[in-house]
Amino acid sequence: MSTQSIAFSAWQYQGRLWRKARLWFSPLVLLLIWFQVCRTGFFPEQILVSPGVVLETFRELWVSGELQEHLGKSLYRLALGFVLGVVLGITFGVGMGLSKTVERLFSPFFNAIRQVPSIAFIPMFILIFGVEETFKIVIVLKAAFFPVALAAYDAVKGIPQRFVEVAKVYRLPTRHLVSKLVLPSTVPPILTGMRLSLTRAWIVLVAAELLAADSGLGQMMEMGRQMFRIDVVMVGVILTGVVGFVLDRGCQWIERHLVRWNT
Amino acid sequence: MAARLALYVNEEETVEAAGGTLSIRGLCKSYALEDRQVSVLKDIQLDIKPGHFVCIVGPSGCGKSTLLRLIVGLDSDYAGEILLDGARITAPSLDRGIVFQDHRLFPWMRLDENIALALLNHDYPKAEKERRVAEYIRLVNLTGFEKARPHQLSGGMAQRAAIARALVNEPRILLLDEPLGALDALTRVYLQKELQRIWMERRVTMIMVTHDVEEAVYLGDEIIVMDAHPGRIKRSIKIPLPHPRDRASSPLQDIREEILNELTATSPEPDHLEEAVRI
Incomplete structure (x- = not known):
């Protein structure tokens, strides 16, 4: 190995370090400001608690197992509602993409409902499904359904006609048509739709839990608020953010590894 | 296994024997545009012998690409007859290959x-x-x-x-729809040579649509000159020169001039005028 290439790899390594550092830059700055503002004592402690207290509360909630229970409950609802929403969304989207009849029948209704924010459905869903589990799973399902259905519809519509002609010319048998053309050209956009809907579903779920739940991260925050435990609320806020971030990054990672030709 | 292999050998033999004679009789094609019918191809008569290299040139809108799409079988909605070795073409088949302008x-x-x-x-x-x-x-x-x-x-x-x-x-026939149209000039000349070599090695019937008259006379045994609105065959020119050819040879240049004159002599129609203005 020549000195030049060693220098180059050192430079590359530094580049990677810098990228890692950039990732932590904004959270660290925010943390620092938070610290400083707490030290001035400008806000009463019931309104703004210091990062140290939040960390301590986090530890307490973790040791008691309360946090894991809330988090587990929320993630369970998210997973169940998301899987149902994705399955239904893909089915519906592909159906609309393939069949003109299905498209004509459902497209106006679909596009109208799509404009209504998921949160606006919460009161109605509570009336229909009650405040129990069903309501939360249905609201997650609803939030997940639309971005995935839309992505699947666009993906099927967007299969390049040029490639369909190639498939026709070589008379590709149906199973090869699916595996060599339909799946590779539709899976990437559908994955992007799934990523979008997963983070949206997470936001909607936490909001729903804030309003009506007996457990879950949202409920933990709501209880904290009622008992003036702003530290518990902060733990919930931060954890909600972290979970959303991890879900999004995880999906991006899966996308990158499944769609390697797009680089 | 031996029987299976024998089957393939037979198949290859029949392919070679059949060759790829294309005959087009009274072919007409029209599209419905709003409430009127637009004629794209009108009364096309064409006979292509096995192993020949035929080039089709003509102004834009003369239906040359449509003709290839019909021959390959991507469109079966036409009047008249397209016969490959006597059988009517109605759908794509592995005995016809196509190269598009984009590689796809x-x-x-x-x-x-x-x-x-x-x-x-x-x-x-x-x-x-x-x-x-x-x-x-x-x-x-x-x-x-x-x-x-x-x-x-x-x-x-x-x-x-x-x-x-x-x-x-x-395949018995290879269709080429402006395959070199999107390439830079040097690559195009190189691929023309390559195409000629491949054709001489394989002797598969080739039909090529092109805008480039020089390319057409360099490669083709026969040049079909088409006219637009409606698309029809104006003239067919045989080039009885042996392959590989010398691009600069004077008989080739003469034919090229003749075809270019033929193509540019027609009074420009409105859409061509527009094109000229844009350039």
Whole structure:
């Protein structure tokens, strides 16, 4: 190995370090400001608690197992509602993409409902499904359904006609048509739709839990608020953010590894 | 196994014997545009002998690409007859290959996988398919690039891969729809030579649509000059010069001049005027 290439790899390594550092830059700055503002004592402690207290509360909630229970409950609802929403969304989207009849029948209704924010459905869903589990799973399902259905519809519509002609010319048998053309050209956009809907579903779920739940991260925050435990609320806020971030990054990672030709 | 192999040998023999005689009788094609019918091709008569290289030239809108789409079988809605070795063409078939202006390689597949795509409808044994793919990759001089993805190839390389994909089935007819139109001038000249070499090696019937009259006279045994609105055959010129040809030879230049005069002599129609203004 020549000195030049060693220098180059050192430079590359530094580049990677810098990228890692950039990732932590904004959270660290925010943390620092938070610290400083707490030290001035400008806000009463019931309104703004210091990062140290939040960390301590986090530890307490973790040791008691309360946090894991809330988090587990929320993630369970998210997973169940998301899987149902994705399955239904893909089915519906592909159906609309393939069949003109299905498209004509459902497209106006679909596009109208799509404009209504998921949160606006919460009161109605509570009336229909009650405040129990069903309501939360249905609201997650609803939030997940639309971005995935839309992505699947666009993906099927967007299969390049040029490639369909190639498939026709070589008379590709149906199973090869699916595996060599339909799946590779539709899976990437559908994955992007799934990523979008997963983070949206997470936001909607936490909001729903804030309003009506007996457990879950949202409920933990709501209880904290009622008992003036702003530290518990902060733990919930931060954890909600972290979970959303991890879900999004995880999906991006899966996308990158499944769609390697797009680089 | 032996019986199966024997079957393939027979099939190859029949392909060679059948050759690829294309006869087009009274072909008409029209589209419905709003409430009126627009005639794209009118009364096309064409006979192409096996192993011939035929080039089709003509102004834009003369229906030359439509003609190729009909021959390949992507469109079966036409009047008249298109017969390949006596059988009417109604759908795509592996005995007709096509190369489009864009290479149309699937971006998610490697070069060898893209070429093997054309063999998916065959039930050859795996080893035979691999042998064929390797043979045709060699034919177009892409050995060593088997594992490359289309975005890693240059335009000329991608187009050569598309030619290999079209030939790997050993079709009776290869249709070329302005295959070199999107390439730079040097690559185009190089690929013209390559195409001539491949044609001389394989002697498969080739029909090529092109805008480039020089390309047409360099490659073609016969040049079909078409006219537009409605698309029809204006003239057919035989070029009885042997291959490989010298691009600069004077008989070739004379024919080129003649065809160019023929193409530019027609009074420009409104859409051509527009085109001229835009340029």
